[in-house]
């Protein structure tokens with residue numbers, strides 16, 4: 001079970017995933033893919049990564065733009081699980 005990160009841990013972790021933004025208790029990233037099928041294929045890759053991590057982002061698909069939101073609901077905020085899944089998702093692009 002991951003522990004909530006404090007503000008200074010959040011700030012330093014954010015530098016490791018520069019394409020993600022902090023929004024309160026969440027990390028968000030918007031990705032524009034080349035096409036709708038590419039967006040769906042990306043979401044499928046994210047799905048497998050999420051299952052492997054037992055950590056699941058909120059996902060919004062609008063044509064070829066995918067918006068992802070990560071937060072550790074069980075802890076009520078950001079933990080290392082959010083940052084490690086964010087990094088894994090970046091590698092799936």
Ligand SMILES: C[C@H](O)[C@H](O)[C@H]1CNC2=NC(N)=NC(=O)C2=N1
Pocket residue numbers: 054055056057070071072073074075
């Ligand atoms: C039992 C299982 O580990 C929990 O329900 C997991 C599943 N996926 C999860 N995903 C996210 N984003 N936050 C959680 O707190 C969470 N909890």
